[in-house]
Amino acid sequence: MEFDTASSLILLAALLFLVSILATVVTPRVGVPLLLVFLVVGMLAGEDGPGGIHFQNYAAANLAATAALAVVLFDGGLRTRIHSFRTGLRPALALSSVGVLITAGITAGFCTWLLGLTPAEGFLIGAIVASTDAAAVFSLLGASATALNERVASALEIESGTNDPFAIFLTLATIAYLRAPDSFGFADAFRLLAWQMLAGAGFGLAGGWLLMRGLNRLRLGDSMYPLLALFGGLTIFGITAIVGGSGFLAVYLAGIFLGNRSVRAAASIRRFHDGIAWMAQIGMFVILGLLASPHQLVDVVIPGLLISAVLILVARPTAVLVSLAPFRFRWREQLYIAWVGLRGSVPIVLATYPWLAGLDNAQLYFNITFFIVLVSLVVQGWSVAPVAKLLGLRVPTSSARVHRVDIDLPGQRGYEVVSYRVPSHSQLIGMRPKSLPIPDVSRVICIARGGRLLHYREWGELQSHDYVSLLAAQNQLDVLDRIFESVQLPSEPLTRRYFGEFTIDGEAQVAALCESYGLAVPDGADDKTVAQLLLTHLPHPVIGDRLRLGDIQLVIKSVDGDRPTRIGLRLPN
Numbered sequence: 001m002e003f004d005t006a007s008s009l010i011l012l013a014a015l016l017f018l019v020s021i022l023a024t025v026v027t028p029r030v031g032v033p034l035l036l037v038f039l040v041v042g043m044l045a046g047e048d049g050p051g052g053i054h055f056q057n058y059a060a061a062n063l064a065a066t067a068a069l070a071v072v073l074f075d076g077g078l079r080t081r082i083h084s085f086r087t088g089l090r091p092a093l094a095l096s097s098v099g100v101l102i103t104a105g106i107t108a109g110f111c112t113w114l115l116g117l118t119p120a121e122g123f124l125i126g127a128i129v130a131s132t133d134a135a136a137v138f139s140l141l142g143a144s145a146t147a148l149n150e151r152v153a154s155a156l157e158i159e160s161g162t163n164d165p166f167a168i169f170l171t172l173a174t175i176a177y178l179r180a181p182d183s184f185g186f187a188d189a190f191r192l193l194a195w196q197m198l199a200g201a202g203f204g205l206a207g208g209w210l211l212m213r214g215l216n217r218l219r220l221g222d223s224m225y226p227l228l229a230l231f232g233g234l235t236i237f238g239i240t241a242i243v244g245g246s247g248f249l250a251v252y253l254a255g256i257f258l259g260n261r262s263v264r265a266a267a268s269i270r271r272f273h274d275g276i277a278w279m280a281q282i283g284m285f286v287i288l289g290l291l292a293s294p295h296q297l298v299d300v301v302i303p304g305l306l307i308s309a310v311l312i313l314v315a316r317p318t319a320v321l322v323s324l325a326p327f328r329f330r331w332r333e334q335l336y337i338a339w340v341g342l343r344g345s346v347p348i349v350l351a352t353y354p355w356l357a358g359l360d361n362a363q364l365y366f367n368i369t370f371f372i373v374l375v376s377l378v379v380q381g382w383s384v385a386p387v388a389k390l391l392g393l394r395v396p397t398s399s400a401r402v403h404r405v406d407i408d409l410p411g412q413r414g415y416e417v418v419s420y421r422v423p424s425h426s427q428l429i430g431m432r433p434k435s436l437p438i439p440d441v442s443r444v445i446c447i448a449r450g451g452r453l454l455h456y457r458e459w460g461e462l463q464s465h466d467y468v469s470l471l472a473a474q475n476q477l478d479v480l481d482r483i484f485e486s487v488q489l490p491s492e493p494l495t496r497r498y499f500g501e502f503t504i505d506g507e508a509q510v511a512a513l514c515e516s517y518g519l520a521v522p523d524g525a526d527d528k529t530v531a532q533l534l535l536t537h538l539p540h541p542v543i544g545d546r547l548r549l550g551d552i553q554l555v556i557k558s559v560d561g562d563r564p565t566r567i568g569l570r571l572p573n
Contacts, residue, residue, distance in 0.1 A: 042289020077255020088154025133344025199245025208257030
């Protein structure tokens with residue numbers, strides 16, 4: 001009987017994962033957030049669904065979800081490029097601290113009034129639902145032909161990895177106060193916050209450095225390096241949490257440190273963690289979905305909808321407005337960041353803490369939180385792509401790169417096999433591969449034409465829609481991108497509508513440009529280049545930034561660090 005039970009559980013778990021994985025094939029086509037699908041799969045398998053599984057083990061769910069979150073954050077850190085900090089770090093830190101506090105405070109005040117709770121109990125709900133999950137946004141936009149404005153994308157990406165620790169701190173501090181209101185005060189909360197953040201940052205960076213050294217020095221089998229990285233990250237999380245620090249902050253920073261260094265088996269580590277992170281997310285949301293009882297959610301529909309409305313339409317926008325006030329974000333960017341405050345896994349995990357602490361109203365906290373997450377995923381999750389398009393924040397991609405694979409060469413690290421599709425109007429058409437203006441360290445290794453891989457003697461001259469694969473150093477990818485993106489004729493209509501009809505170099509003189517179009521030269525810009533003029537108004541420019549010059553608009557098409565290199569001209573209609 002025990003053997004049959006174990007087999008049944010294995011079969012059940014496998015079926016739940018299979019259904020969730022197969023759902024990912026269909027849902028992106030209709031814009032449904034995958035996180036919502038995973039939650040619904042868990043709910044359907046639960047006690048009120050066809051599965052009929054009765055699962056109310058909050059401790060087991062908390063343990064599984066915490067481990068899964070650590071894996072997801074470590075993978076997120078591995079994929080966060082350090083150059084995104086140029087535009088996104090400071091605003092993201094403001095959003096993940098001041099923004100979380102404001103969101104929690106406004107939501108808490110409304111919950112206290114609506115539900116008849118004490119201020120501390122209301123603040124507990126506010127703290128639980130204060131953190132966002134930007135991963136859902138990128139899962140919807142990732143397959144699109146356009147990309148988010150870099151300033152917005154980097155701010156959301158970094159915020160999603162750094163706001164969880166502060167929300168967890170607020171939740172733990174509030175629970176500690178509710179359990180011992182006479183002995184836990186603001187001084188205790190401040191000490192808890194300081195130690196969690198300092199220990200999380202210190203252990204995360206130190207652990208990331210040690211893990212990098214271990215990966216580069218130890219001689220292991222090829223399949224062991226991804227496992228070493230995974231369990232090294234979990235070790236960093238566990239040690240930090242045991243000493244009272246923020247394990248989530250530590251594992252995220254360790255991932256960032258590791259992902260931005262030259263590491264042996266980096267390709268295998270990234271591919272392995274991509275799959276493991278997906279498995280962790282599916283398992284986490286299915287388990288959390290199993291915890292929910294839809295018949296209990298019916299009782300919180302009205303208050304849940306009202307709290308969701310305040311959170312989405314009042315608390316988050318106010319938090320974004322205040323947090324981003326010191327930074328030069330356009331109102332469209334602020335509006336989009338405010339709208340994309342999706343709630344995901346962390347609020348549901350935090351909603352299990354009151355159960356573990358034995359607080360009164362624990363079931364109410366969980367049901368309200370779960371309902372808010374559902375509303376957020378349905379309302380905001382379905383609309384993130386259309387809203388980005390409506391606000392003009394989706395930048396048309398001009399990349400000709402279609403595929404990239406990290407490889408580990410004996411005695412070398414930091415190389416990739418990267419493939420490009422030659423555009424219809426490329427300047428490279430008619431050029432022989434050996435004549436391509438590519439860096440010396442890059443080599444053309446194969447060309448595919450008409451669905452057939454050519455022998456090197458058949459390469460001849462490049463033709464439209466050829467696929468060119470190269471062995472290239474990772475630090476040369478930007479150079480290769482610019483080479484293969486170059487075109488002879490006007491670009492596609494979508495690109496022309498966004499960037500304008502003509503393109504000029506950033507070193508063009510403002511005075512000459514104004515003379516050509518009969519415009520008045522701005523004060524103090526007589527001797528400036530167009531790039532210098534843009535930097536005067538946009539200290540950290542990104543692709544898609546605009547500046548009006550008389551009747552025309554200057555639209556940044558490419559940047560090198562903080563310097564605009566190519567600028568589109570949008571002429572009056």
